[in-house]
Amino acid sequence: MVSATPLVSQPLPQPVGEKRFVFRSLDWQRYQTLRKTLSHDRNIRFAYAQGTLEVTMPLEIHEFSARLIELFIRILVMESGRDLKTMGSTTLNRETLDRSAEPDNAYYIQNQPLVAGRDVDFDQDPPPDLVVEVDITHTDIDKLRLYAALGVPEFWRYNGKTWRVYCLQNDNYEEVAVSPTFATVPKAKLYEFLAAARQSEMQAERDLREWVRSATD
DSSP states (O other): OOOOOOOOOOOOOOOEEEEEEOOSSSHHHHHHHHHHHHHOOOTEEEETHHHHHHHEEEEEHHHHHHHHHHHHHHHHHHTTTOOOEEEEEETTTEEEGGGEEOOOOOSSSSTTHHHHSSSSOOTSSOOEEEEEEOSSSSSSOOOOHHHTTTSSEEEEEOSSSEEEEEEEEETTTESSSSSSSSTTOOHHHHHHHHHHHHHHHHHHHHHHHHHHHHHOO
């Protein structure tokens, strides 16, 4: 009788969310030149920090997560009676800091009245109130140091499994349990929303709107 080898369950592989290319030892001028050369393909994102340039090409699960997190934010803002200015992946260039970023999502919410109706000048205006990055695969850029240096007050990071919220305190980020921008929304709501949206985005949106309205009654 031949004994069968027990089947050992294997962990599910982490989904591939991005393809990345890294360039090192680039000064600001060379970074700008390379960025202009590559920027015809707008399906890529740039992140530059003191000589290191990372070029990211988002794949399906990255784009799904980023777009649905954006919808999540818009619903929360709208249903709470507030307004926002969407910056998307607008390049946050700060030559004086030798840093630049193109986040997945960026928003003015608290400071929306300061920048409404015109283009933002990052040399004069405050940075976006909230920045979101989806990093499912490894990144060579320290995003916490990058956005802290740019002065972004609130930073969300999602790795395909975990949503982390950071607030700027004394020029450094501290992780917090809930978003101060949406203080009444538990983290579980984003996970529920993303899971539901995998099956039906329209139903997930209807359910979230209903939950927000009932929570604010």
